[in-house]
Amino acid sequence: xxxxxxxxxxxxxxxxxxxxxxxxxxxxxxxxxxxxxxxxxxxxxxxxxxxxxxxxxxxxxxxxxxxxxxxxxxxxxxxxxxxxxxxxxxxxxxxxxxxxxxxxxxxxxxxxxxxxxxxxxxxxxxxxxxxxxxxxxxxxxxxxxxxxxxxxxxxxxxxxxxxxxxxxxxxxxxxxxxxxxxxxxxxxxxxxxxxxxxxxxxxxxxxxxxxxxxxxxxxxxxxxxxxxxxxxxxxxxxxxxxxxxxxxxxxxxxxxxxxxxxxxxxxxxxxxxxxxxxxxxxxxxxxxxxxxxxxxxxxxxxxxxxxxxxxxxxxxxxxxxxxxxxxxxxxxxxxxxxxxxxxxxxxxxxxxx
Amino acid sequence: xxxxxxxxxxxxxxxxxxxxxxxxxxxxxxxxxxxxxxxxxxxxxxxxxxxxxxxxxxxxxxxxxxxxxxxxxxxxxxxxxxxxxxxxxxxxxxxxxxxxxxxxxxxxxxxxxxxxxxxxxxxxxxxxxxxxxxxxxxxxxxxxxxxxxxxxxxxxxxxxxxxxxxxxxxxxxxxxxxxxxxxxxxxxxxxxxxxxxxxxxxxxxxxxxxxxxxxxxxxxxxxxxxxxxxxxxxxxxxxxxxxxxxxxxxxxxxxxxxxxxxxxxxxxxxxxxxxxxxx
Numbered sequence: 001x002x003x004x005x006x007x008x009x010x011x012x013x014x015x016x017x018x019x020x021x022x023x024x025x026x027x028x029x030x031x032x033x034x035x036x037x038x039x040x041x042x043x044x045x046x047x048x049x050x051x052x053x054x055x056x057x058x059x060x061x062x063x064x065x066x067x068x069x070x071x072x073x074x075x076x077x078x079x080x081x082x083x084x085x086x087x088x089x090x091x092x093x094x095x096x097x098x099x100x101x102x103x104x105x106x107x108x109x110x111x112x113x114x115x116x117x118x119x120x121x122x123x124x125x126x127x128x129x130x131x132x133x134x135x136x137x138x139x140x141x142x143x144x145x146x147x148x149x150x151x152x153x154x155x156x157x158x159x160x161x162x163x164x165x166x167x168x169x170x171x172x173x174x175x176x177x178x179x180x181x182x183x184x185x186x187x188x189x190x191x192x193x194x195x196x197x198x199x200x201x202x203x204x205x206x207x208x209x210x211x212x213x214x215x216x217x218x219x220x221x222x223x224x225x226x227x228x229x230x231x232x233x234x235x236x237x238x239x240x241x242x243x244x245x246x247x248x249x250x251x252x253x254x255x256x257x258x259x260x261x262x263x264x265x266x267x268x269x270x271x272x273x274x275x276x277x278x279x280x281x282x283x284x285x286x287x288x289x290x291x292x293x294x295x296x297x298x299x300x301x302x303x304x305x306x307x308x309x310x311x312x313x314x315x316x317x318x319x320x321x322x323x324x325x326x327x328x329x330x331x332x333x334x335x336x337x338x339x340x341x342x343x344x345x346x347x348x349x350x351x352x353x
Numbered sequence: 354x355x356x357x358x359x360x361x362x363x364x365x366x367x368x369x370x371x372x373x374x375x376x377x378x379x380x381x382x383x384x385x386x387x388x389x390x391x392x393x394x395x396x397x398x399x400x401x402x403x404x405x406x407x408x409x410x411x412x413x414x415x416x417x418x419x420x421x422x423x424x425x426x427x428x429x430x431x432x433x434x435x436x437x438x439x440x441x442x443x444x445x446x447x448x449x450x451x452x453x454x455x456x457x458x459x460x461x462x463x464x465x466x467x468x469x470x471x472x473x474x475x476x477x478x479x480x481x482x483x484x485x486x487x488x489x490x491x492x493x494x495x496x497x498x499x500x501x502x503x504x505x506x507x508x509x510x511x512x513x514x515x516x517x518x519x520x521x522x523x524x525x526x527x528x529x530x531x532x533x534x535x536x537x538x539x540x541x542x543x544x545x546x547x548x549x550x551x552x553x554x555x556x557x558x559x560x561x562x563x564x565x566x567x568x569x570x571x572x573x574x575x576x577x578x579x580x581x582x583x584x585x586x587x588x589x590x591x592x593x594x595x596x597x598x599x600x601x602x603x604x605x606x607x608x609x610x611x612x613x614x615x616x617x618x619x620x621x622x623x624x625x626x627x628x629x630x631x632x
Contacts (some may be wrong), residue, residue, distance in 0.1 A: 052527050073533040086527035091548045097533040098542075146532070156531075 002063030002076075002186055003028045004049065004155040008056030011044055011210075019042055019210045021058065026203070029184045031177075035197040036233070041157055043188045045207070049152075049188060050079050063153055064286050078147035078155040083163060083212045084139045086131040086146075095120075096145040122206030132295075137168045144176070148183065155180075157189040159198065188313040194234050198222070201223040206230050228350035229240035229313070231343055233277050237307060240242070240285075242278045243347055246271050255344075259314030264339040276353065279343035282307065285319035296327055308333065309337060378607070385600035392596055407601035417602065418546075420584035424564060425609060427495055427580060431502040432560035436552055438503070439510035440518075446511075446538060447518040448526065460516065461508040469505065473572055476501065481574050493575045501569060508558045513558065518544070518553025553620030560613060581606050 001135070004026040010072060011019035019041045026032045034042040044217045047053040050059055051072035059066050067075050086095050093102075097110040097119055118124045121141040131139055140160060147155055157176070161169045177200050180187055191197055197204050206213040206221065206229070214226040220235075225231035231239050244257035248271045255263040255278045287308070294310035294317060300323065301307075308319045310333065319335055327333050344353040384392060388404045391397075402614035411417050446454050466470075477492075480501075484491035521544055529539045545552075567582045573584065585602055588595040 050531055072530045075533060075534070079528070079531045081524050081528060085522070085524040087525060087529075087543055098529070102533040102538060102542075130539065146528075150532075246431055305396070 003030075003059040003061075003152055004186060004188065006045065006049070006058070007061070008058035009045070009048060009055060009060060009186050011041070011053065012056040017210065019048075019056075022207075022210070022212050023121050023203055024212065024215065026186060026188065028208070029186055030090075030188045031180050031189065031200060031202045032205060032206060032332075033189045033191060033197040033201035034202075034205045035191055035194055036213075038192060039209075040207040041210040042192075042205075042207050046156055046158055046188060046190045048198065049154075050077055051075050063181060076153040077156055078150050078152040078154075079158065080140075080143045080147050080160045082159040084143040086139055086142055088131050090130075090140050090236050091127065092123060092129050092131070092134070092145075095131070095142055096123075099146065099150045113149045114145075115153055117149045118180070120148065121145050121175075136164050137172060139247055140164065144179065148179070151185075153186065155185050155187040155189075157187065159190055159192065160212070161191070161193075163275050170197075190334050195236060197244075198234065199246070204234075204268055206233060223345065224352070225279075226352055228243065228277055228279070228345045231345065235281055237282045237318055237320055239279045239343070240317050242312075242317070243275060244278060245275055255342075257315050261292070261313040261315050263312075265343065265344065266342055269344065272353075275347035277347045277350070279344040279345060280317075280337055280341065282318045282320040284338050284341035285317070286320070286325060286336045286338070287319070287333050288336040291336030293332045293337045296329050298329060299325060299327075301325070308335075310319070310335065356358060379599050381603055384456070384596055385604050387597060387615055389595070389597050393409055404597070407597040408605075411601050411605060417581070417584055418580045420579050421605070423495060423498075423578055424580040424606075427498045427502070428560050428563040430495075430499045431506065432556045432564040434499060435503055435506045435510045435559045436556045437515045438507055439476065440548065440552060441543070442507075442511050443514045443518040444544060446515060447521075458511070461511055463508075464504065465508055469568055473569070476569065492573060493577045493579075495578045498563075498570065498571065498580070500580050501573065502559075502563045502566065506562055510555045510559055510564075513550070513555050514551050517548050521547045550620045553617040557613060557617055561610060564610060566583070 004024075005025065006022055006026075008016065009019055009022045018297050022045060024032070034045060036042050044053055046329050048055050049062075051067065051070065059068060061067065062075055062077070062196050087098065090098065093111075100113060101112045101305065113227075114127070115124070119126055119142060123138070123141055123145055126134060126138060126142075133153075134142065138265055139147055143160070148243045159296045160176070161172050164172060173196060189196075189200060198224065201218055203215065204218055205215050206222055208229055212234075214221060216224075221230060221234045225234060226240075228241065233242065234327045242255075242257045242261070242262075244255055246253050246265060246269060247256050248261070252267075253265055253269045253271045255276070257278070257321065262279075265278075278341040294308075294312045296308055297316075298309040299306060300309070305320050306325050308321065308325065310317055312335070317335065325333065345351060346353055381397065383398060383400055385407055386403050386405065387401070388402075391402065391404075445451065446458055451457070456547070473600070480492040480497055481490060484497070491500070525543050525547070526539050529543045534542060565582060566580075568584075570578075570580045571583045571586065574580065581602065585599055585606075588599045
């Protein structure tokens, strides 16, 4: 096991720069998730850590050693690919034992390690099968098995669950987390799915357009997003944003949207001349007497909660409540916003106020 | 709705097509086992006599055995060399970002755009005047023929093999690299086994070209490297044509091709459909 450090890392393809001086410190045994929309550079960064992409500037360190010019095979890492990348002509056992075979380990040792990994991943009965005879979930487990037999310093996962159906994704998510808790190997995991990031990570790195937007523990990102992008990306359903200004009201301050809707702000908020983005998560809005009257446009009951898409004057807002709502679209409901859960961002820069 | 045609009709059609394909071979065999006299006095397609002397004559003829040996050596060496070079070229074209690689790929095939006869004279001059070391000349040498067929077969082989190579996902190379493989190990352990169907098709097509080639072999060999196809033409003389002997040589010539085809048939079927269906 080892710590990983990414320092001022840059990636250029000719004149096109896709990673702009990224810094990430990953502690020994930590599970770090790189998350962001497609094209944000997260996979490129992971491939740079793996050694599959050259590093145009900055340094990548694994276990305190600069690995910029070290071949992937000498970095002591294991990688699980999105499409599993199993060798179709090799059996499950041969796939899992391949890294050890390349190291020239004795056959008995390879067989023992493969058997042990197969036990951990419940693959014992599939060892003689070929990848094409396996289901998606089984293939993913074999890919993980191939990674763990090597007992590497770092595990790298490149969107490993993207090709699985929703139900299997949840199962595999738990399995990967269990595996990490058991092996405690430093892990860097790439996904575009913020739920995966939130549920699996010790630390999340949110990326956009080759920049790191915020690094922190999942709940830290949820509770105190650094900017509008992180606030909108983390959390499902996504945070509501309303544009407007903070004005002095009744001895304190209140948010007044561009459409004139007045919304509560956290205690101690000072009025501001510059426009702000007012953010409130749908789950932090209640349907309760004393709330602001909103007109329902669409209701989405899911059993455990109900999503209400409504209009507050000219502003669209989405609320997720535990109660079952008897009102119908076109009718009004009182929406109560908890001021302590409100996030305020500078409208121009997007930064948290 | 389309009417389903009866399976009987299908079978009948396939039988007829197979017979049409096999008929010339059957005819050849009938000629090869008849004495010359029977061929012209009572021409018949019925296999009523077995005159094995034609075969005895061919097998007993040391010159013809030499031609057959030359053909086997030249075709097999050529096919092996071309397949190996095409494999490495396609690996480079498929995996490395070479400047102008699509142009390189396209222009390799240009020497197949003209009839082989166009190149006869330059080749003849090269083989007899340029590639000469003391007494030794490329002309009438097996090495010369192998290299000659390479110039014609390699571009074709590269074109045949490229889709196979492109069809092998790059992630497998990367996975092997991360697993600890060197470039050579990636090629040997991952790419080569997966390219096997394509390699089999390339090998057999290249082998058949070299085995059947007549024009260049007739011009650029005289005795030492003479192949069996050119040997056949020696039985057309000013005093007549020895049909029986020619037919028996032709039948014997078919045998190695049949053996090679049967050995790699499974791969050929896989190779010809490679990439047609998403796995």
